[in-house]
Amino acid sequence: MLNFSKSVTMKEQTHPHLGWPVEFPIPTMDHYSSNFTNCSISDFKRTVYPIAYLLIFSLGLVGNLISLFFFTSSSFRRKASFSPVNILMLNLLLSDLMMVCSLPFRAAYYLMDYWAFGDITCRIMSYVFYINMYGSIYFLAVLSMVRFVAIVKPFTYVRLQNSRRAWVLCIIIWLIVSVASIPLLKAGTYVESNQTKCLDLRPSQVGTIIMLNRGVLFLGFVMPFVVISVCYIFAAFYLLKLRKTRQNQRSQFNHKKSCSLVIIVLLIFLACFMPYHVVRTLFLEAEMDIHNNGYVESCHYIESVRKAAVITHCLASGNSCLDPLLFFFIGENFISFWRQHTPRRQSCITDQNVKVLEKINNNDLDRRFRLV
Template sequence: MMAIPNDLSLFNATSSPNSTTEVHATASLEALGGNCTDWHPVPMTTVIPAIYSIICVLGTLANALAVCVLAHASASRRTVANTFMLNLCVSDLLFLLSLPLWAVYYSWGYHWPFGQVACKICGALHNLNLYASIFFITCMSMDRYLAIVHPLRSQIARDPKRAQLLCILVWVLACACTAPTVVLRNTHYLKSLGVEACVILYPQHVWYLTLTWMKILLAFLLPLFIIAGCYCAIGRHLLADSSLMKMQNPSHPPKMPSSKSRDSHEDGSKPERPPTPSVRSSHSGGRPLEGRGLERVLWTVAAVVVAFFICWFPFHCVTFIDFLNSEGWLDSCWVHWTIQNLTPLTLCLGFSNSALNPVLYCFIGNHFRGRLGGLCKGLSACLKARGEEHSQKRGSFSTRLSSFSRKLSDLKDLAIVETSGNA
């Protein structure tokens, strides 16, 4: 059973020894145009480039700011979480820099004018980000779980040097998952469209099945299971501590003694007030986490899981539908329309996660915003100092020029006087 190709999408294209890619493409287009007249295609040449441009601009700006702040952090701020954040932002930034080429690819009607090497590099950056970003998000979720739920037992394991070694392992694993598609991705001429497309050419159907399931399992299901488990445990832990705090702080405090006895004991000493219990978290530096602080953490936790699920679930659903179609289990107009049109659109949604990551993990945090403000103030002060230095140099030059002009005028007057005396 040969796979129906998804050769018009950015991610997949199939080819088998017994049939060429353009034959499959023609079959899919005929199914859409001849038998499915009610299913109108989405204008990809205008919609996709516009979405890619927005994601590229916003994501590049956000990730570049995050990289600058995290890279210039002091040694005391180079924590495990910041190490994972920095690598995540670098992964997203590398991929976002390749989005303009993919935007041109769609705007030119799936024609790749940049050559074979650029096709492989951009495809590699896409797959590398697909795996690396999700792996780093998973590592950050596990680190938050250890820091909040097991703050004492995890102090030895949560070491920045170990986090750096783990980041190297994540990059190696992501490169290993990316290697097959780098080898298989190439430029291929499609006669049905008359374009030189950048596609993945599977030599056998088993390659398509293996890489598809590896993508679904390693890049979505397994990370989603770990992330959801970690944040569910964090939520239960914070809610349990919050309930304990409310029990220890009843809404109706006991009756206070009289003013005289409240101010002092019989011996004149002042009574000691019992400490107010509070929920503490190691990720916040041991400060009380209660009220709005607890609500803020819970909302951040929920936003992380929801954003990850919303961004990547539709794309993996379409990938699974493509798999069912390749096996002959699904074959109808809506299936062909979904594969051909929703694969690029759901990819856009997945790519938007690269722009959301620095917002969710960096800009929400008070410490990060404070460091960003400090960096901006330092940059402003540096520019102001340079401007003052430049103005001082200009003033010094003007002073020297006026002094030189006065000396020159004095020399002229002296020469006139000497000339008059000789006469």
């Protein structure tokens, strides 16, 4: 997305905030220009980002394409009939596919240390990243709410099984994140030291970016995280309560399945999104302090914050690899569809062998009943 060349003007050295990129609606930390005399992490970024992006691209592309294959299979459409849960998961994997397809451009950018893909592509990179991240956050939050209702209010859940409403909700989410990300399309490429660079933030925008970060932190992360956490806590208490009452195995299985989805969503938040948002906030505060007071802290601290920003940005991008797990293990009707269409080992059991096995099983059951 964004990178900065090794050559930095004296003005940039006295005003570190000049390196902040244009992102939705706050700068992405991996693109901050840390090319100052003593606190540069340029080599660290050029090493970590290409490896991380290409790994996420490989795993995410395979996982999401396999998921998309099952969704587009006509037999799966007939069997699953696109329930609200599967509709949400479909939109989630489409968002992830957009994200993983942008990663090779980012990896090439850091490897070459200049932008070679044109102005329009530069504008799209940050736009796609934040659409994916915050779109995924809201899709995951809604999934948790739907499964929570399935556990606590099963009859209400049955009444809510409306595919049209699910599609409308997904369209609303897409519109919100797409419109909110429009400012990213305003910043294109620029030339620095005879090299084409991508998406810088102008000094006049710094104050606005800090303010927007607080709003996005609450609306884009804290609020959905609270919703998912509450769903998990209440679902866990409800399942513990059910253990004290006798229920059939089918009902217990459905409740555990719904609770598993909430747990996986919560783990994705804890692993991918929480570190990114926490470190991003610390990063912005540190860079603002540098802008106001200079390098009061040691370079060790500044480098640590910037390296943490790089790592957590990779973790946030990695959600594209983890989201397909929801479909593979929790998606409605997926397991039965997989068993039905996955080639099994050739069996040498004949009809005569089947009859013998049935006879053995019946005799074994008779012996067990005699022992009781």
